[in-house]
Amino acid sequence: MIHITLVNKERRLRRNANHTRTSPRASRTSLHRRRARPGARDFSTITDLADTLVRETDLPFRVAHAVCAVLVRETVSAGRGPSDITAAAVNAAAAVRTRRTVTLSEATVRAALERDALAARVAAVERALGELVSASAALAAQ
Numbered sequence: 001m002i003h004i005t006l007v008n009k010e011r012r013l014r015r016n017a018n019h020t021r022t023s024p025r026a027s028r029t030s031l032h033r034r035r036a037r038p039g040a041r042d043f044s045t046i047t048d049l050a051d052t053l054v055r056e057t058d059l060p061f062r063v064a065h066a067v068c069a070v071l072v073r074e075t076v077s078a079g080r081g082p083s084d085i086t087a088a089a090v091n092a093a094a095a096v097r098t099r100r101t102v103t104l105s106e107a108t109v110r111a112a113l114e115r116d117a118l119a120a121r122v123a124a125v126e127r128a129l130g131e132l133v134s135a136s137a138a139l140a141a142q
Contacts, residue, residue, distance in 0.1 A: 043072050043082050045113045048121070052112040053094065057102050067094045082113050 046068045053064035070093050071085055078084075087106040094102035111117050 043075075045082060045115060046072055048117075049085075049090070049109065049112040052104070052108060053090070053102070056104060056108060057094070059094065059098060059102070063098060064094075067097045070097065085109065085113060 050064040050068040053059050087104050087109045090104050091102050
């Protein structure tokens with residue numbers, strides 16, 4: 001059993017090493033046809049919705065992300081996009097997963113899923129990090 005495991009690991013390492021040396025990165029990219037169907041749109045802001053669930057409703061991190069995963073699966077299977085996710089859908093999915101009443105407003109859900117709001121939050125974090133780095137450098141110089 002141990003021998004088979006070691007042999008399999010060795011083969012996998014060898015295959016990955018050879019693959020990396022001979023192939024450019026673009027050719028290693030694989031396409032998931034199931035995910036690339038027309039109904040699958042950009043759900044990059046869904047993580048912000050999960051973070052909002054954690055902040056606003058005190059759901060555990062893992063549960064909030066599981067709720068959002070269910071929302072994405074249901075939305076994609078219905079051929080819709082992230083802009084079609086409503087507060088009622090979020091609240092219903094969270095209620096099923098947690099067995100408790102969760103109430104997010106429509107405005108809160110829209111703000112979490114909006115790309116411009118995401119860009120503003122990223123810019124604010126980058127500014128704060130820049131200030132932190134400069135303050136740290138000033139303290140180190142003293």
